[in-house]
Amino acid sequence: xxxxxxxxQWFVVHVLSGQEQKVRDNLVKxxxxxxxxxxxxxxxxxxxxxxxxxRGKKTESTRKFFPGYLIVNxxxxxxxxxxxxxxxxxxxxxxIKDTSGxxxxxxxxxxxxxxxxxxxxxxxxxxxxxxxSVIPKIxxxxxxxxKVADGPFENQxxxxxxxxxxxxxxxVSVSIFGRNTLVDLxxxxxxxA
Numbered sequence: 001x002x003x004x005x006x007x008x009q010w011f012v013v014h015v016l017s018g019q020e021q022k023v024r025d026n027l028v029k030x031x032x033x034x035x036x037x038x039x040x041x042x043x044x045x046x047x048x049x050x051x052x053x054x055r056g057k058k059t060e061s062t063r064k065f066f067p068g069y070l071i072v073n074x075x076x077x078x079x080x081x082x083x084x085x086x087x088x089x090x091x092x093x094x095x096i097k098d099t100s101g102x103x104x105x106x107x108x109x110x111x112x113x114x115x116x117x118x119x120x121x122x123x124x125x126x127x128x129x130x131x132x133s134v135i136p137k138i139x140x141x142x143x144x145x146x147k148v149a150d151g152p153f154e155n156q157x158x159x160x161x162x163x164x165x166x167x168x169x170x171x172v173s174v175s176i177f178g179r180n181t182l183v184d185l186x187x188x189x190x191x192x193a
Contacts, residue, residue, distance in 0.1 A: 006075035007041055010115040012106035013096060017068040020045050023101035024070055030099065039092045042073040046123065048130035051188045058150070058188040069106070071123060072096070076112065140170060146190040148174065153183060157193050 015023040024045045031040050046065035051058055074096070078087040096102055105112030115123075140146065144160045153174050161182060162171035168187045173180045 001078060007073065008117065009076055010071060010073050010120045011076060011112050012066075012115065013070045013072050014103040014106060015068060015070055016101045016103065019101045020064060020068065020070060023099065026101065027070075027072075027096075027099055030095070034095065036092075036095055038075075039089065040072065040074040040095070044071040044073075044127065046071060046127050049133070065126070071115075077114070140187070140190070145193040146170075146172060147193045148172070148183075148185065148189060149191045150189040151185065153185075158183070158190075 024043050027040070027043045031037060031043075047062045048065065049060055050063045051060045074092050075089055076092050078089060097104070107113035140160050140163060142160055142163060146158055146160055148154055148156045148158065153176075156174050156176075158172035158174035160170055161173050164170070170185050170187060170190060172183050172185055172190065174183050175181075
């Protein structure tokens with residue numbers, strides 16, 4: 001089996017919910033101490049940065065794409081073309097299964113199923129895109145009533161007229177002196193009414 005074939009095997013590992021970062025850190029630490037670098041190549045906890053307004057202040061936090069799961073690039077099958085997948089690499093299998101907080105692999109009860117190349121590419125692309133940007137914790141829809149939480153129109157209610165997700169902006173119709181006025185606001189400046 002070539003090195004490229006070994007490195008093309010990606011799996012979804014089910015872990016205890018709320019313990020994803022701890023399990024990931026434990027796997028990475030154990031990879032170094034037990035010299036598993038030739039078997040396990042990458043452990044990913046897909047996250048994104050989100051922003052929201054709490055008590056009038058903009059806060060940023062991290063949210064997991066798939067709570068309870070890690071994505072691991074590892075050499076787990078000697079022959080990935082074998083449909084029965086009976087030829088597991090024992091050292092990798094037991095390393096993952098014996099890690100505290102790991103429940104098992106996504107797949108059937110007794111056999112992990114590797115992710116398809118297209119799924120891996122889409123996931124990695126999504127992770128890279130979301131690493132660089134901060135998205136709003138809540139999404140808005142046109143016609144929805146919102147309350148302005150920051151800026152000169154604070155505490156005013158308005159209706160969402162346009163949404164620009166790439167720039168993270170909303171155009172909101174706010175009533176000022178009895179007339180509706182369109183105001184451009186960032187996502188974090190409004191909250192649900």
